[in-house]
Structures are given as C-alpha cells and as structure tokens.
Amino acid sequence: MSRGHQTQEVRRVRTPRRGEIPGVVEQIMGHGKLKVRCADGHIRLGRIPGKMKKRIWIREGDVVLVKPWEFQSEEKADIVWRYTRTESNWLERKGYLKL
Structure with missing residues (x-):
C-alpha cells in the first residue's frame, strides 16, 4: 500500500436528529468557540463540548452538526x-445540507 493512499471504509453517515441542524464553520473564535452558519439561515456561536475538544479538530469550512x-x-x-x-x-446529495 502506498503512503499517501488511504482506503475509505464504508460506514453509516449520522443524519440530523430532532433539534439538530447542519452548518458550516465560518470562523474559529478561540477557547472552543466557533462561528457557524446553520442551514436554517442563522449564524450561531457554537461551543465545542469538553468531551470533543481534544478528540476532534475542527477547521474553517468543516460541516458540523449543531x-x-x-x-x-x-x-x-x-x-x-x-x-x-x-x-x-x-449529505448534500441527499438534501440534508442546504447551504
């Protein structure tokens, strides 16, 4: 296997549940806070909970569920x-993400 090539494993995509909205990270504010443009048209201040802070790295342009x-x-x-x-x-192909 070559170094730069990673195999894609097939797994289920987590779809938005009741009360959850997909969005795109617009700006990293620092201290675990992000500015997120949500699919419902609002721009929200998103907070990364403690259990996710060190496990997942989020960058600008990432699609998140809030x-x-x-x-x-x-x-x-x-x-x-x-x-x-x-x-x-x-998500975009299936119509969950309308940004």
Whole structure:
C-alpha cells in the first residue's frame, strides 16, 4: 500500500436528529468557540463540548452538526458532530445540507 493512499471504509453517515441542524464553520473564535452558519439561515456561536475538544479538530469550512440551546436558540449552540468531506458530500446529495 502506498503512503499517501488511504482506503475509505464504508460506514453509516449520522443524519440530523430532532433539534439538530447542519452548518458550516465560518470562523474559529478561540477557547472552543466557533462561528457557524446553520442551514436554517442563522449564524450561531457554537461551543465545542469538553468531551470533543481534544478528540476532534475542527477547521474553517468543516460541516458540523449543531444543537441549539434551549434558551438563546437563535444565537448559541453546541457542536454535536463533525462530518468528513465524503460524509458532507453525501449529505448534500441527499438534501440534508442546504447551504
């Protein structure tokens, strides 16, 4: 196997559940906070929960799944999942991602 070639494993793509909205990271704010443009048209301040902080690295342009807060739901949300490029392409083809 060559060094630069990685095999793609087939796995299920996590689809948005009730109350979750896909979005694209626009800006990294620092201290585990991101500015996310959500599919419903709102720009929210996303917070990376502690259990995800060291495990997953999120960059600008990544497609993420956010769960808006109970209060201030138009402004703030928690990051629930980060999609890979292949998964985000699949979501776009299936109509889950309308950005």
